[in-house]
Amino acid sequence: MAHLVVDHLTKIYERGKVLALDDVSVSVEEGEFLVLIGLSGSGKSTLLRCINRLVEPTQGRVVFDGTEVTGLSQRQLRRVRRHIGMIFQQFNLVKRATVLSNVLAGRLGYVPTAMSLIGTFPKRDIDRAQANLEKVGLIEKMYVRADELSGGQQQRVGIARALMQEPRLLLADEPVSALDPATSHSVLNYVEEINKDGVTVLCSLHFLSLARRFGTRIIALKDGKEMFDGPPEDIDKDKFHEIYGEEAEEVEVR
Amino acid sequence: MVDKRRQRDEEGEKSPRVSRFLVRRIASFWIDWLIIGFLAYGIVYLLNYYWYTVSVDWFGTLTLPPWGWPIAVVGTLEIALLCRAFGHSFGMRVLGLMTVTGDRDRPSMKERLRYYGAMHVAIVPAGVGVWLSPRSPWHERLSGIHLIPIPRRDEWSDPPPPWYGTVWGITAFVLFAMTVTLSWHITDVSLKNLIGEADKAARIWKGLFNPNFDALVADYPAPINDSILGALVETLFMALLATIFGAVIAFPLSFLGARNVMRGTKIRMGVFWIIRGFFNVFRSIESILWAMIFAIWVGWGPYAGTLALMLHTIAALGKLYSEQAEHIDPGPVEAIYSAGGGRIQTIRHAVIPQVIPPYLAFTLYRWEINVRMATVISLVGGGGIGRLLFYFKRELDWARVGAIVIAIAVVVWVLDYVSGRVRERIV
Numbered sequence: 001m002a003h004l005v006v007d008h009l010t011k012i013y014e015r016g017k018v019l020a021l022d023d024v025s026v027s028v029e030e031g032e033f034l035v036l037i038g039l040s041g042s043g044k045s046t047l048l049r050c051i052n053r054l055v056e057p058t059q060g061r062v063v064f065d066g067t068e069v070t071g072l073s074q075r076q077l078r079r080v081r082r083h084i085g086m087i088f089q090q091f092n093l094v095k096r097a098t099v100l101s102n103v104l105a106g107r108l109g110y111v112p113t114a115m116s117l118i119g120t121f122p123k124r125d126i127d128r129a130q131a132n133l134e135k136v137g138l139i140e141k142m143y144v145r146a147d148e149l150s151g152g153q154q155q156r157v158g159i160a161r162a163l164m165q166e167p168r169l170l171l172a173d174e175p176v177s178a179l180d181p182a183t184s185h186s187v188l189n190y191v192e193e194i195n196k197d198g199v200t201v202l203c204s205l206h207f208l209s210l211a212r213r214f215g216t217r218i219i220a221l222k223d224g225k226e227m228f229d230g231p232p233e234d235i236d237k238d239k240f241h242e243i244y245g246e247e248a249e250e251v252e253v254r
Numbered sequence: 255m256v257d258k259r260r261q262r263d264e265e266g267e268k269s270p271r272v273s274r275f276l277v278r279r280i281a282s283f284w285i286d287w288l289i290i291g292f293l294a295y296g297i298v299y300l301l302n303y304y305w306y307t308v309s310v311d312w313f314g315t316l317t318l319p320p321w322g323w324p325i326a327v328v329g330t331l332e333i334a335l336l337c338r339a340f341g342h343s344f345g346m347r348v349l350g351l352m353t354v355t356g357d358r359d360r361p362s363m364k365e366r367l368r369y370y371g372a373m374h375v376a377i378v379p380a381g382v383g384v385w386l387s388p389r390s391p392w393h394e395r396l397s398g399i400h401l402i403p404i405p406r407r408d409e410w411s412d413p414p415p416p417w418y419g420t421v422w423g424i425t426a427f428v429l430f431a432m433t434v435t436l437s438w439h440i441t442d443v444s445l446k447n448l449i450g451e452a453d454k455a456a457r458i459w460k461g462l463f464n465p466n467f468d469a470l471v472a473d474y475p476a477p478i479n480d481s482i483l484g485a486l487v488e489t490l491f492m493a494l495l496a497t498i499f500g501a502v503i504a505f506p507l508s509f510l511g512a513r514n515v516m517r518g519t520k521i522r523m524g525v526f527w528i529i530r531g532f533f534n535v536f537r538s539i540e541s542i543l544w545a546m547i548f549a550i551w552v553g554w555g556p557y558a559g560t561l562a563l564m565l566h567t568i569a570a571l572g573k574l575y576s577e578q579a580e581h582i583d584p585g586p587v588e589a590i591y592s593a594g595g596g597r598i599q600t601i602r603h604a605v606i607p608q609v610i611p612p613y614l615a616f617t618l619y620r621w622e623i624n625v626r627m628a629t630v631i632s633l634v635g636g637g638g639i640g641r642l643l644f645y646f647k648r649e650l651d652w653a654r655v656g657a658i659v660i661a662i663a664v665v666v667w668v669l670d671y672v673s674g675r676v677r678e679r680i681v
Contacts, residue, residue, distance in 0.1 A: 109594020
């Protein structure tokens with residue numbers, strides 16, 4: 001059994017009757033760095049969000065580590081989500097809060113609700129947060145408000161927050177789309193490091209060059225359909241045009 | 255024949271789109287009729303006004319005799335129908351409807367006249383035909399003219415006519431002019447009165463500009479037994495207490511009244527609507543009314559005033575708070591859900607950190623409002639500075655009234671300035 005299995009997944013957004021995912025099946029092995037590519041609106045975000053059920057799939061199954069995620073009760077779903085970290089295009093940090101409290105928020109799945117209401121965390125979790133901030137090189141920014149950081153730094157806070165979950169799978173929804181090319185590389189380097197520590201990564205990216213550089217395997221979506229599944233080298237000019245349309249030009253980002 | 259019946263059956267089923275069209279069609283007709291009725295009422299009112307007050311009243315008042323009512327009803331109805339047949343009536347415009355021929359052309363005058371006649375067919379049996387087949391009722395099939403939703407601009411070649419060249423434009427203009435004129439007469443607005451009678455207010459102005467501050471610190475004798483400063487402090491504390499308690503109660507309620515927080519099950523949405531309803535109802539009842547009730551309930555004095563202010567504060571702040579909670583960045587909420595957090599945790603760690611500064615700003619602003627309201631509330635027994643204000647006013651002691659007005663103005667101005675500065679800092 002593979003680490004993560006997406007089985008004939010279909011998502012139709014009722015409002016607007018949009019077919020966002022059309023019968024997508026993917027099987028991911030442990031330790032892979034899987035990159036999703038495709039145009040805006042091709043269903044990348046929907047696929048990622050269907051895996052941890054931030055978006056409820058219309059049909060199909062998601063199986064993570066032998067547990068069928070689709071079909072879990074809300075309570076069970078929360079327990080599974082603890083092991084699936086996620087980072088976002090817009091970072092999704094509380095801008096007014098400090099870096100430390102943003103990172104600690106990643107631990108909420110483990111903390112009892114009553115305790116988290118007071119707003120305190122166990123000492124171990126605070127130590128863990130510091131260790132993770134150290135890992136992304138932001139330990140000296142611990143008590144700084146999140147909105148005082150640059151975009152790249154904010155995304156690194158997002159990574160540290162995801163690490164708080166001690167994830168076995170990391171979902172990254174266009175983590176570098178809001179960043180400039182140099183920062184993109186440094187952020188993705190951190191993601192790669194996490195991947196090397198044994199965390200499976202599913203990451204959607206806009207630039208094929210970044211996908212080639214970081215991905216061990218690429219999946220391309222177009223209008224909700226799977227167009228390609230294979231190693232990065234297999235995407236040639238024809239495949240590229242098939243995915244991105246005839247008029248597209250490949251842009252190098254280094 | 256069979257085909258026709260099947261077609262009618264299909265239309266009779268009334269898909270949501272068709273029934274929405276039916277509602278638009280009927281509502282546009284009622285709007286037209288009501289507007290014409292209102293204009294007719296206005297004309298009669300103005301005729302009366304000028305005949306009765308300006309001219310010699312040898313005609314007496316113009317009243318509608320009993321047999322006049324049917325005429326008025328039918329007359330306004332006919333005019334409304336004429337408006338609908340001979341152009342783009344106000345109701346049609348508001349609800350986005352227009353008339354076209356079967357070939358989707360502009361109807362000619364002759365066709366419009368036929369349509370006008372045919373509309374009576376629909377009116378006489380009280381619109382049964384319209385109800386049975388909303389898309390093409392009897393009178394439209396009879397006249398060959400159809401009421402359709404206004405097509406989008408790009409499907410439509412002619413430029414739109416200027417507003418003064420359309421029936422709805424002229425109706426809207428007349429409606430506006432009539433409303434302003436009527437309200438002018440109904441509210442007895444009179445510039446002549448304002449300027450001509452100014453000397454009556456002169457002694458008030460004289461008093462106000464020569465304020466008597468002797469009661470500023472020293473207690474004024476019975477029945478007041480208080481100084482201006484003492485009463486001001488009382489007012490400030492009334493407002494402060496009402497604001498603090500109001501905010502503390504409104505804070506948890508505001509999350510129950512925020513749509514994005516409550517979305518999900520039917521029960522949650524039920525709670526949401528109840529809380530929202532509570533906010534809206536209690537906000538629309540002025541605190542002076544609550545003060546009247548509480549003044550009898552707990553007795554005259556600052557306590558009644560505080561309770562009244564608090565109740566209004568809960569509703570007003572609750573509404574403002576919950577709207578603020580609805581406008582947060584949903585990203586952090588999503589992040590906490592994705593980390594395995596629950597709904598309550600998202601409120602505590604994603605919603606509250608985002609709303610605290612605006613909440614504080616609203617609360618400060620509310621304190622300011624409460625100070626001003628606390629003055630008026632004394633009129634019905636709420637205690638505070640207003641008690642002195644209205645006492646001196648009754649005694650026609652305009653110099654002391656002037657002193658109080660100045661004292662209130664200074665306090666409100668200082669409060670406004672300080673809270674403005676603080677709000678700037680925190681938002």
